[in-house]
Amino acid sequence: MSLPIHSSPVHPEDSQTAMKHPSTRPWTGSPYRRRRILWTVVLVVVTGLLYVWLYGPPPSLASLSPSWKDFGYTPGSSPAGRVAQAKPQYAGEGPYADVQEIDALLHFILNQTERRLDEDGGLIRVEGLGSVPVDGTQPIDLRVYAANGDYNWADHKKRLSRYPLVVFSKTYCPYSQRAKTLLESYHLTPPPKVVEVNVRSDGPQVQAILARLTGRRTVPNVLLKGKSIGGSDELHQMHEDNRLKELFENNGITVTSKDDE
Template identity: 40%
Template sequence: MSAPVPSAWTPVRRRRFLIFVVALVSFLFCFGVPWELPPSLRDAGLSALSRANIAHLAKSKSQSPPEPKVDEIFGLLHLVTEDVERVLDDVKGLDPTQAINMTVYAGDEKLDWSKTIKKLNKKYPVVVVSKSYCPYSKRAKKLLETYHIQPPPKVIEVDLRTDSDIIKAILGRLTNRYTFPNIIVRGQSIGGSDDLQTLHAQRQLAKILEKAGAVLRDDGSGK
């Protein structure tokens, strides 16, 4: 009796063959064979779907649209110019030396920051962050008064706020100026009292204020 002939399809070879077949089918499905939705789904208005479309939809859903970039200075200006005073010293874990989320400045409000910035620039084109007892602040405010600006500069006496140290730290970080007064024109610091006097002497201050949208009833000469 002759010995049985061994089969060419050993378990190892069979397993390798199955792996090859699965890999080949997967490759053809992904790269070589176009596919379509069944007619029932195409009739439902989904015929535009494809592998590329599905991948794009999956990617777009996984990525939230980026939030518009807003300068933090406008968040601070919104907070300090509100009719009802809100302070930052009751915000837990707030580090004024680091960038602060705009929701902190908005509080309970749901703000459209683009509209809020336009409103701030129109209502308060000039903001003076001052200390009520500071001679330099008084000097700057007195000079601005000679221009009879409309709308009048919004003066924030920071020393009268309970969060004065926090405001000082934030303002210093944002404007690179840690002393008072700090004159903000449309979100940009133009300096303190000495800077204001220099701009006035060079006849540049009126131009800056008018460019910011302020109306001047005088040129600051006092004449």
């Protein structure tokens, strides 16, 4: 014996309402609404990737570094990332144990005469690092001193042999002039290489580096084979003690003083 099936009568108006308002499901709705959602997602993703490319990933996402590779991110792919994540290369450390920072500075000044430590709005353009600031009171990454990317320091030091005597001077300084006049009287070969610090835009930075490396904050600062032998007073004292000529000759500099002519 079958039970009777009771069905509720369907009102015509209910049928029309159901047709106008079907039950909603995920990702249903007007095409305009779907496109708007998709473009919002795309915009957020693109904005995030652009930020990462320019500034690198936030510190809180450092542990997610492998996942960034899926989007083409590498430590050197952002301008800021190249500087922040590049391991510094300091003189006297690791593979550069035989390199002296003073020699690197002399290489930069004497062999890269067009370059400056503040050439790019207070920064210097370094191959592979971008534009970086230079604080002369702190050790400098050796790549700054070879900004063109040539890190053959053994070759650079050989080239410095052409300039065994370097005088850091200022054009208006009477003590600098006094020291230069004394050196000229010795008729040295090769002659002293004079660097007028005050005519360089990065003069303050150069002087700060010299102060840190040689312990001498003022000019003139006379360097013989990368070591400071003092300023004007020290030179004249050695001259009066008849020690200056011997010092030069012992370091491969030919001396033809006026007294010998």
